[in-house]
Amino acid sequence: MLKKLVFFFVFFIFSCPLFAQNPNDEEKKVFIDNLLSKMTIKEKVGQLRLISVGGDLTLDKVLDQIEAGEIGGIFNTVVEPDLSRMQERALRSPNQIPVYFGFDIVHGHRTVFPINLGIAATWDRNAFAKVAEVSADEATSDGLNVTWAPMVDITRDPRWGRVSEGFGEDPYLASEAGRIFVEKMQKQSLADKKSLVTTVKHFALYGAVEAGREYNSTDMSERKMFQEYLVPYKAAIDAGSRAVMVALVSVNGIPATANHWLLTDVLRNQWHFDGVVVSDHGAIRELINHGVAQDAKDAVRIAIKAGIDVSMNDEYFLQFLPELVDEGAISEDLINQACRHVLELKYDMGLFKNPHRNLDPNFDIETMFANDRLHRTEARDVARRSIVLLKNENNLLPLDKNKKIAVIGPLADSKRDILGSWSGAGRANLAVTPLQGIKNAIANPKLVSYAWGANLSDDPNLDKFLNLYGESSKFDKRPANKMIAEAVAQAKKSDVVVVFVGEAQGMAHESSSRTDLDLQASQKRLIKALKATGKPLIIALMNGRPLTVKEEYQQADAMLETWFLGTEGGNAVADVLFGDYNPSAKLPMSFPDNVGQIPVYYSHLKTGRPHGTVNMGKYTTSYFDSPNEPLFPFGFGLSYTDFTIDFSLSKTEMSPNGEIEVIANVENTGEREGAQVVQFYLQDVTASVSRPVKELIGFESITLKPHEKGQVKFVIKYDMLKFWNDKMQYVAEPGKFNVFVGADSTTKDKQTFTLLDN
Numbered sequence: 001m002l003k004k005l006v007f008f009f010v011f012f013i014f015s016c017p018l019f020a021q022n023p024n025d026e027e028k029k030v031f032i033d034n035l036l037s038k039m040t041i042k043e044k045v046g047q048l049r050l051i052s053v054g055g056d057l058t059l060d061k062v063l064d065q066i067e068a069g070e071i072g073g074i075f076n077t078v079v080e081p082d083l084s085r086m087q088e089r090a091l092r093s094p095n096q097i098p099v100y101f102g103f104d105i106v107h108g109h110r111t112v113f114p115i116n117l118g119i120a121a122t123w124d125r126n127a128f129a130k131v132a133e134v135s136a137d138e139a140t141s142d143g144l145n146v147t148w149a150p151m152v153d154i155t156r157d158p159r160w161g162r163v164s165e166g167f168g169e170d171p172y173l174a175s176e177a178g179r180i181f182v183e184k185m186q187k188q189s190l191a192d193k194k195s196l197v198t199t200v201k202h203f204a205l206y207g208a209v210e211a212g213r214e215y216n217s218t219d220m221s222e223r224k225m226f227q228e229y230l231v232p233y234k235a236a237i238d239a240g241s242r243a244v245m246v247a248l249v250s251v252n253g254i255p256a257t258a259n260h261w262l263l264t265d266v267l268r269n270q271w272h273f274d275g276v277v278v279s280d281h282g283a284i285r286e287l288i289n290h291g292v293a294q295d296a297k298d299a300v301r302i303a304i305k306a307g308i309d310v311s312m313n314d315e316y317f318l319q320f321l322p323e324l325v326d327e328g329a330i331s332e333d334l335i336n337q338a339c340r341h342v343l344e345l346k347y348d349m350g351l352f353k354n355p356h357r358n359l360d361p362n363f364d365i366e367t368m369f370a371n372d373r374l375h376r377t378e379a380r381d382v383a384r385r386s387i388v389l390l391k392n393e394n395n396l397l398p399l400d401k402n403k404k405i406a407v408i409g410p411l412a413d414s415k416r417d418i419l420g421s422w423s424g425a426g427r428a429n430l431a432v433t434p435l436q437g438i439k440n441a442i443a444n445p446k447l448v449s450y451a452w453g454a455n456l457s458d459d460p461n462l463d464k465f466l467n468l469y470g471e472s473s474k475f476d477k478r479p480a481n482k483m484i485a486e487a488v489a490q491a492k493k494s495d496v497v498v499v500f501v502g503e504a505q506g507m508a509h510e511s512s513s514r515t516d517l518d519l520q521a522s523q524k525r526l527i528k529a530l531k532a533t534g535k536p537l538i539i540a541l542m543n544g545r546p547l548t549v550k551e552e553y554q555q556a557d558a559m560l561e562t563w564f565l566g567t568e569g570g571n572a573v574a575d576v577l578f579g580d581y582n583p584s585a586k587l588p589m590s591f592p593d594n595v596g597q598i599p600v601y602y603s604h605l606k607t608g609r610p611h612g613t614v615n616m617g618k619y620t621t622s623y624f625d626s627p628n629e630p631l632f633p634f635g636f637g638l639s640y641t642d643f644t645i646d647f648s649l650s651k652t653e654m655s656p657n658g659e660i661e662v663i664a665n666v667e668n669t670g671e672r673e674g675a676q677v678v679q680f681y682l683q684d685v686t687a688s689v690s691r692p693v694k695e696l697i698g699f700e701s702i703t704l705k706p707h708e709k710g711q712v713k714f715v716i717k718y719d720m721l722k723f724w725n726d727k728m729q730y731v732a733e734p735g736k737f738n739v740f741v742g743a744d745s746t747t748k749d750k751q752t753f754t755l756l757d758n
């Protein structure tokens, strides 16, 4: 008996991951130790350099540097024959260390999916998975092996252009999207030929830039960081993301690139991250501008000491790191450690065994962007799941396919804009615009007429801004009234008008902050004129951030948020307009009533003077000239059918090792099949610190036929009740909790339970 027990004990200990010694790990260590022992300091530094061909740095120069062992990774090249040449030259470098190839694969690769804010609007884990899988599949078959994604910065300030790249305002939703992107892109093993290494970014708090102004600084309490803003990065790292990209901003006074607390104390020591930390483009040099480094050499010293491994588009590592080691300003151990992170990544990717993985030197680049290499079915499916129905008066939608439709607006037929930002490998000529999609959907395309209607803006500066680096946005030189008259004439001849307004893709990008979130005056005039025709008016917004569209909301009979939907965007819009798909998306970010409310988000803290209605709300937290509530709340989105939701809890008391089941009964009370995203929110009633009025802890989608009833279940576990308390410990405190379940974040339906002491 005793023998048996000993056997089971030994078996248990060695099958436990903590104790198990993976033979692969030992092999890897020996291999890398051996390699490091042969490398010069210059070669080690070479591994920390990530280089992009461009400007003075021609392909030939880069090839020479690779062969000299001065480059560890390449980014921004997607042409396989070039990648092959680079790899061949790397194999001629002193220690034959292969290079890796990175690119911004943010919302698709050759097939472009909706921008990430749109992907988040699906609230659909299968959609997140599909985007990630297709992206990894396409990118790896083009020879790439690293992406600078997912971007999981929490964004609550729509003035910031990069809200378009993230998954919105909520830590849980962004964490789910980030986690799934990492799992599905990297796969079980990095050695899988289809595995694409993820780089979660931008660590940290880039989305909280003051006043929404690009590259500005961020300042935040540690509690808010750990409770909300750091959560999605941690989720992506826990999911195994092997790289992290560092934010360009300063965090509580110290630039992230120089922030030892962030990069070493938190990321490495608390979170046990053992992958590669990459600086953002130019970030090391910018430490001088931030005022924390005297010169480039000082910046290099500070960055490497803080915890940066790899310098993106390196200018100074090679120049100064060997010198800094010689002078004793930094230890060689630091370089060894950073280099080890890179070599381990390459080892795990299997690059030492198969450096030419996915590379075909004879690949015909003419066929690279061929239509039959696209995943159109997947793109259309995700795109239509991203479209949010914001208004549908008198059930104007879905449209009858036999009606005459006037399709109007500067974005109705723009192939470039519909792809959105960060779509470098996408091809506009392969994109389907809304005009084309609408024509595709109906038997008689002659029922569709089209007019440009108005330029995106009257502002010549915006025209210049958008076209600074080559023609990207079209501006029609005709007089504005002529363009409007043409649109009005088309509208008058039609049964219904669909106008596509919003932003050019270049307005919702890196470096595109704005202070005014209204539609441009030119677009407003167009809408007013179309409204005056008396024809039913559908406003389809195409934009990369929440806009302030109260006036248009009032003018519209129906309103859709279509984001930038990607390659299949136009067909997806048509699917929704004609009811071939019943919209189910929900907003991942609150749409402010006016810019003065920003930041406006659903999970704000309770206050001492909650907003009341008595005496005009005086002496309660409120504005005298604006409501507190956003125009559209987080989680909001309509359907062509109606649903009711009621729910119950399995228990009203929970012990620390217990669970509570939440059972939501959902009924489709309308006449069409449709999907509802049931949202689960929690409120900690009393705690040692003020807690949010509500926090999303789960969501599940259910599809029901007309008048069908169904159930969605959700389990509340102890860990979900934890928060950072008054002593900055992550704990759950006994007491009352309210559970809210509903179709958006304003739901007031609640049930209460008590968390017991033990």
Ligand code: NOJ
Pocket: 104, 148, 201, 280, 281, 510
């Ligand atoms: C700068 C951007 O901030 C980052 O998100 C991107 O990955 C790099 N450039 C590389 O393109």
